[in-house]
Amino acid sequence: MNAPPLPVGxxxxxxAAAVLAPFAVRTPLLSPPVLSERVGARVFLKxxxxxxxxxxxxxxxxxxxxxxxxxxxxxxxxAFSSGNHAQGVAAAAQILNMPATIVMPADAxxxxxxxxxxxxxxxxxxxxxxxxxxxxxxxxxxKRGATLVPPYDDxxxxxxxxxxxxxxxxxxxxxxVEPDIVIVPVSGGGLVAGVATxxxxxxxxxxxxxxxxxxxxxxxxxxxxxxxxxxxxxGRTICxxxxxxTPGEITFTINSxxxxxxxxxxxxxxAAAVAFAFRELKLVVEPGGAVGLAALLAGQIExxxxxxxxxxxxxxxxxxxxxRLIA
Amino acid sequence: MNAPPLPVGxxxxxxAAAVLAPFAVRTPLLSPPVLSERVGARVFLKxxxxxxxxxxxxxxxxxxxxxxxxxxxxxxxxAFSSGNHAQGVAAAAQILNMPATIVMPADAxxxxxxxxxxxxxxxxxxxxxxxxxxxxxxxxxxKRGATLVPPYDDxxxxxxxxxxxxxxxxxxxxxxVEPDIVIVPVSGGGLVAGVATxxxxxxxxxxxxxxxxxxxxxxxxxxxxxxxxxxxxxGRTICxxxxxxTPGEITFTINSxxxxxxxxxxxxxxAAAVAFAFRELKLVVEPGGAVGLAALLAGQIExxxxxxxxxxxxxxxxxxxxxRLIA
Numbered sequence: 121m122n123a124p125p126l127p128v129g130x131x132x133x134x135x136a137a138a139v140l141a142p143f144a145v146r147t148p149l150l151s152p153p154v155l156s157e158r159v160g161a162r163v164f165l166k167x168x169x170x171x172x173x174x175x176x177x178x179x180x181x182x183x184x185x186x187x188x189x190x191x192x193x194x195x196x197x198x199a200f201s202s203g204n205h206a207q208g209v210a211a212a213a214q215i216l217n218m219p220a221t222i223v224m225p226a227d228a229x230x231x232x233x234x235x236x237x238x239x240x241x242x243x244x245x246x247x248x249x250x251x252x253x254x255x256x257x258x259x260x261x262x263k264r265g266a267t268l269v270p271p272y273d274d275x276x277x278x279x280x281x282x283x284x285x286x287x288x289x290x291x292x293x294x295x296x297v298e299p300d301i302v303i304v305p306v307s308g309g310g311l312v313a314g315v316a317t318x319x320x321x322x323x324x325x326x327x328x329x330x331x332x333x334x335x336x337x338x339x340x341x342x343x344x345x346x347x348x349x350x351x352x353x354x355g356r357t358i359c360x361x362x363x364x365x366t367p368g369e370i371t372f373t374i375n376s377x378x379x380x381x382x383x384x385x386x387x388x389x390x391a392a393a394v395a396f397a398f399r400e401l402k403l404v405v406e407p408g409g410a411v412g413l414a415a416l417l418a419g420q421i422e423x424x425x426x427x428x429x430x431x432x433x434x435x436x437x438x439x440x441x442x443x444r445l446i447a
Numbered sequence: 448m449n450a451p452p453l454p455v456g457x458x459x460x461x462x463a464a465a466v467l468a469p470f471a472v473r474t475p476l477l478s479p480p481v482l483s484e485r486v487g488a489r490v491f492l493k494x495x496x497x498x499x500x501x502x503x504x505x506x507x508x509x510x511x512x513x514x515x516x517x518x519x520x521x522x523x524x525x526a527f528s529s530g531n532h533a534q535g536v537a538a539a540a541q542i543l544n545m546p547a548t549i550v551m552p553a554d555a556x557x558x559x560x561x562x563x564x565x566x567x568x569x570x571x572x573x574x575x576x577x578x579x580x581x582x583x584x585x586x587x588x589x590k591r592g593a594t595l596v597p598p599y600d601d602x603x604x605x606x607x608x609x610x611x612x613x614x615x616x617x618x619x620x621x622x623x624v625e626p627d628i629v630i631v632p633v634s635g636g637g638l639v640a641g642v643a644t645x646x647x648x649x650x651x652x653x654x655x656x657x658x659x660x661x662x663x664x665x666x667x668x669x670x671x672x673x674x675x676x677x678x679x680x681x682g683r684t685i686c687x688x689x690x691x692x693t694p695g696e697i698t699f700t701i702n703s704x705x706x707x708x709x710x711x712x713x714x715x716x717x718a719a720a721v722a723f724a725f726r727e728l729k730l731v732v733e734p735g736g737a738v739g740l741a742a743l744l745a746g747q748i749e750x751x752x753x754x755x756x757x758x759x760x761x762x763x764x765x766x767x768x769x770x771r772l773i774a
Contacts, residue, residue, distance in 0.1 A: 148475035153499055169729035188558055231726070321504070398769075402496035402762035404729040435729035442725075443770035 126377060127370050128275050130321045132280035137184040140283055143180055143215055147284075149291035149429075154400045156203065159416060160299070161423040167403055173235070175207030175361075175409065176284055176311055176433050177201075180238055181269060183280030188267050193218050195265030200253040202359055203232030204434050205271040210239035219384040220344035221266065223257045229360060229438045237347035248360070267368050272310030272369035280326030282314025288429055289322045299326045300426040303383070305433040306330035307364040308340050309371030315431065316378035329421070331412035333387065338366050339375065348372050358387045358441070361408030361434060365425045383421055385414035393417050394445045397432070404442070407421030409434035455602050460609035460641065463510040467610055470542055472498050473518035474611075476756075481727045486743060488750040489624070493615055494730055496762030500562070500737070502530075502688075503611055503638055503760050504535030508596060510607030512539045515594050518543050522592030527551070527580040530559030531688055531761050532598040533725055537566035548593065556687060556765045576690055586603045599637030600695035610643025615756055616649045616752065626653045627753040630710070630739035632760040633657035633666050634674050634691040636698030643705035654707035656748070658739035660684040660714065665693050666702065667709030677698050685714045685768070688735030688761060705734045712741035720744050721772045724759070731769070736761035 145327075150165045168176035185197060196219030199209040211221035220241040224233055225248040236243055244251050244260070261268045270277060292299055303318050304312040309330070313433040316328040330339040335353035342349045350366045357363065367375065385393070390407045393414035399404040405413070412430045415421055421428070437445075461692070477492045495503035514525060523546030528534040539549035545569040551560055552575040563570055573580050588595045597604060612629075619626055627648050631639040636657070643655040654757040657666040662680035669676045677693045684690065694702065712720070717734045722743035724732040732740070739757045742748055748755070764772075 143480075145477075145479065148477075150472075150475075150497060152472065152497070153470075166731075170479070172478060174727075292636075316562040323562055386746065398502075398766070402501055402731040404725055404731060406704055434579075439722075439725070439770075439773040443766075445768065 123377065126317070126374050128278045128282065128314065128317055130318065132262065132275065132279035133141050133286050133318050137283045139183055139186045140179055140280065143172070143182060144283070145317060146287060147171055149288060150209065152401055159423050159428070161425060161429045162366065163416070165428045166284060166429060168407055168430045168431060168433050169285060169403055169409060173207040173211045174434060174436045175204035177204040178211055179283050180277035180280035180310060181205065181208035182212040182215070183228040184274060184276040185209070185216050185218065186271050187276045192267060196220055197268065197269050198223070198257050198260045198266040199269040199271065200257040202228045202360055203270055204436060206232065206236040206241070207239060207436070209269050210236050210241035214240045218230055221260050223253050223260070223440070225253070229436065231438045232436050235436065239266055246404065273370045274309030275370065275415060278314045278374070279311050280372065281311040282318045284431060285315035285318030288315070289318055297321055297427050301421065302326055302328045302429045303331050303416060303421065303433045304328065305362060305408055305411045306332055307337060307362040308368045309375050310368065311431070311433060312379065313371040313374040320378050328378060329380055330375070330382040331415045332382060332384050333359040333362055333390065333411055334384045336362060337382060337384045338364065340373060341383055342367050343379055343382050344374065346376065358390055359408035359411055361406065362411060383415045384445055385411050385420060389418040391416040391445045398446045403432065404435045404437065405432050406434050406437035453644070453704060454697050455605045455609065455634060455641065455644055455701060457645065459602065459606035460613050460645050460662040463606040464610045464613055466510055466694055467506055467514050467607065470499070470509060471610070473614060474498055476615060486750050486755070488752060489754045490743070491754070491756045493611060493756060493758045495611060495758060496730055498733055499510065500534040500538045501761060501763045502531040502535065503608055504531040505538055506610050507604035507637060508532065508535035509539040511596050511601060511603040512543050514603045519594060522594065523547055523593040524596050525550070525584050525588045525591070526596040526598065527584040527592040528598055529555045529687055529690065531763060533559065533563040533568070534566060534763070536596050537563050537568035541567045545636050548587055550580050550587070552580070556763065558664070558765045559563035559763050561693055562763065564730045570676065572630050597758055599635030600697045602697065605637050605641045605698065605701070606677065607641070608638040609645045611758060612642035612645030615642070616645055618654045624754050626650055627755050628722050628748060628750065629653055629655045629756045630743060630748065631655065631758045632735055632738045633659055634688060634689040636666060636702050637695065638758070638760060639696040639706065644701060649703050655705060657702070657709040659709060659711050659713045659718065659741045660689055664709065664711045665690060665691065667696050667711055670703065670706055670709050671700060673703065685717060686735035686738055688733065689738060693702045710742045712745055712747060716741040717744040718772045730759065731764065732759050733761050733764035
């Protein structure tokens with residue numbers, strides 16, 4: 121009995137790679153000796169902090185926007201996001217000459233708000249605890265004839281993020297190394313869905329794992345339960361980028377099939393990972409982007425002796441928070 | 448009339464590359480769109496912050512230590528350095544199983560002292576204003592039968608640093624791009640001498656420039672005068688790694704032949720470049736490592752429309768200074 125085909129395949133990611141090639145940064149695959157020695161494994165980093173806009177989100181956004189028919193482009197795009205998707209959509213819209221409106225929580229990091237405006241987007245703020253960002257975005261979309269760009273639950277967005285995995289595969293093949301474990305920070309699950317699609321197509325034995333902040337572990341729970349579960353966190357995490365309540369529908373269709381399990385890291389371990397990246401790796405990583413590295417450094421993953429790839433998904437962090445984290 | 452051969456040639460750098468290959472990081476060549484757009488040029492970065500020990504210094508140190516005959520290795524090595532050379536020598540000695548003693552100024556950044564000890568070296572502190580570090584190092588070398596590892600004025604050290612230039616050349620050839628300008632942070636001149644040797648061998652029309660902190664401009668002066676000059680700075684600069692008083696003898700023999708000119712950047716521009724690298728490039732760069740980027744961003748270089756390579760030479764900066772620089 122064959123399982124039904126998944127909503128995104130390797131061919132979709134190949135197509136996204138061609139669309140992205142002139143505009144996205146082809147980020148390198150790094151393998152810092154200091155990290156491999158520390159973990160007792162051969163560790164590779166995919167630093168999406170070096171991507172245009174400082175996170176992987178540009179990839180999915182640009183692929184999605186490029187798929188909007190010319191006739192619908194004048195209406196522009198609208199998106200809701202705590203920050204990195206906002207910048208990705210704004211930067212993609214700027215390149216493609218489309219107006220962009222971004223609905224952001226009023227407590228999003230200032231740097232992410234400012235940078236979003238810097239790409240020429242209009243920013244509309246909402247109250248995270250009292251207002252429904254999706255309803256606000258849909259209202260704007262209806263009024264202006266704009267296309268809503270979902271942060272993760274969309275095949276074109278997932279295919280765009282999948283180019284991260286495609287590049288990992290290319291570079292691992294060039295190195296002649298087979299990945300045993302691939303760890304990806306997760307909020308709605310778009311990045312890990314795309315990465316898993318690309319990685320498992322070439323390395324079916326690789327274990328792809330989602331990484332989430334402790335408490336905000338809806339993917340870990342959902343993967344254990346075999347169906348979408350919400351997390352039960354009441355408060356906040358320093359991983360402002362990773363606060364989605366449940367996995368996406370489309371993303372979980374993929375992730376429930378391709379992921380091995382979900383791991384988590386406590387905020388203190390995330391802070392330590394951000395500081396380690398500053399001190400030893402010389403990479404600026406935001407808390408949410410460091411959650412996979414944190415899980416690895418904190419011993420949450422059986423890595424010893426294995427080939428481990430860790431995605432550093434973003435580096436947009438306010439200077440004052442960063443100063444506290446590295447102190 | 449042919450000029451006499453220089454003390455380091457391409458073949459020496461090729462040999463160093465072979466020695467370094469199993470141990471040094473092959474750092475990528477980056478080209479962040481945000482930087483190219485800002486400068487109005489096609490800008491490439493060689494991020495030696497990603498090198499083992501967080502600076503290019505590992506390259507020259509490892510090449511030099513590898514050249515010490517087996518019979519002389521038990522005596523170990525001794526070096527004097529404000530920080531990055533210290534770590535380079537200590538890390539190279541650790542890999543090669545040689546004892547290392549490092550003479551460091553008492554006011555060197557704490558992180559550099561601690562990291563040097565972390566590589567297993569013995570650290571001896573001296574007073575920068577009252578003691579002669581070279582005399583102290585020679586004393587230790589004589590007493591212990593240790594080999595003195597000069598920070599820059601040595602052909603093996605220069606050849607090791609030259610592998611930075613060799614990698615730039617390889618990557619530019621792969622990209623099909625010819626560099627017009629190559630900017631390199633300079634203290635004693637070892638890195639720029641090696642880079643210029645490699646770059647000019649393949650791209651003779653490329654203009655290689657030294658970058659120094661304003662006031663500490665002994666290379667800029669010497670290149671203008673055609674002979675070694677001291678700088679006249681009385682105080683300090685935030686570029687703790689770039690305080691050499693005069694160019695080296697061997698390095699200046701090379702640099703006076705190969706370099707186009709020297710540029711400088713004020714401490715305020717260096718601070719702005721460190722902050723730009725944090726905010727936009729997501730790379731941790733120490734002040735001395737950012738002086739070339741600072742000169743470029745501050746408009747000290749006629750870059751518009753050109754292909755410009757900037758070496759980011761190191762990223763070892765104390766967290767408290769870094770927090771102030773990015774605030």
